Amino acid sequence: xxxxxxxxxxxxxxxxxxxxxxxxxxxxxxxxxxxxxxxxxxxxxxxxxxxxxxxxxxxxxxxxxxxxxxxxxxxxxxxxxxxxxxxxxxxxxxxxxxxxxxxxxxxxxxxxxxxxxxxxxxxxxxxxxxxxxxxxxxxxxxxxxxxxxxxxxxxxxxxxx
Numbered sequence: 001x002x003x004x005x006x007x008x009x010x011x012x013x014x015x016x017x018x019x020x021x022x023x024x025x026x027x028x029x030x031x032x033x034x035x036x037x038x039x040x041x042x043x044x045x046x047x048x049x050x051x052x053x054x055x056x057x058x059x060x061x062x063x064x065x066x067x068x069x070x071x072x073x074x075x076x077x078x079x080x081x082x083x084x085x086x087x088x089x090x091x092x093x094x095x096x097x098x099x100x101x102x103x104x105x106x107x108x109x110x111x112x113x114x115x116x117x118x119x120x121x122x123x124x125x126x127x128x129x130x131x132x133x134x135x136x137x138x139x140x141x142x143x144x145x146x147x148x149x150x151x152x153x154x155x156x157x158x159x160x161x
Contacts, residue, residue, distance in 0.1 A: 007057030012092050015099050016055060019155050025051075038086035054086035054107075061093045061100050064139035065151065067110070069125070072133030079135065081111070090154070099157040103142070109150045113140075 013029075020027045025042040038052040058066075068079030080089070089105040128135045145151035 007059050007092070007094050009055070009057070012055065012057035012094070012099075016090060016092060016102070019102060023154070036083075038084060051088060052086045053088045053090050054080060054084045056080075056089060056091045058091065058093050060095055062139075062142075064123075064141050065091065065103070065105065065145055066128070066137040066139055068135060068137055070136040073127070073136065074133055077133075079137075081138075099155075101156050101158070102154040103145075103151050104154050105145065105151045106149075109148075110145075113145075113148070113150050 017027055020042055024045050026045060027040050027042055029040045030038060039055045040053050042051045042053055043049070044051075067081050069081050071077040071079045071083075084107065087107055089107060089110075090102065091105065092102040093100045123138055123140050125136055125138055128137060142151065146153070
């Protein structure tokens with residue numbers, strides 16, 4: 001049996017709640033129709049600024065960020081890249097059941113970014129049939145997203161930074 005790709009909300013949300021708290025944000029998760037736009041809103045305790053987020057949990061670290069273009073090939077259901085209204089994607093990776101690293105991805109910048117790199121040898125489409133149907137991802141190396149300020153490391157759990 002292959003390695004599980006996704007981590008459930010029940011597994012990653014308690015860790016993310018602690019992380020948000022440690023950087024000065026309160027989290028309020030959405031329900032119903034509002035959840036179709038984003039998973040939650042973070043509120044900065046000092047400024048009151050609200051940020052909408054979408055959370056993703058993966059079971060092991062990757063060198064690339066899996067940007068979901070098509071969630072299910074059979075139904076042609078579009079992936080989070082097109083559907084989310086969130087300002088940021090929060091992507092947490094686990095390794096051997098423990099949190100490993102957490103990234104924040106600026107969706108506005110990400111949506112402007114792939115057109116430049118889609119033909120790059122660094123990026124490739126990937127069909128993943130684990131989870132919700134056959135999924136097509138554009139895998140963009142984290143090193144490029146970090147270099148170009150599209151993403152930032154929120155927490156490296158191995159280094160406590």
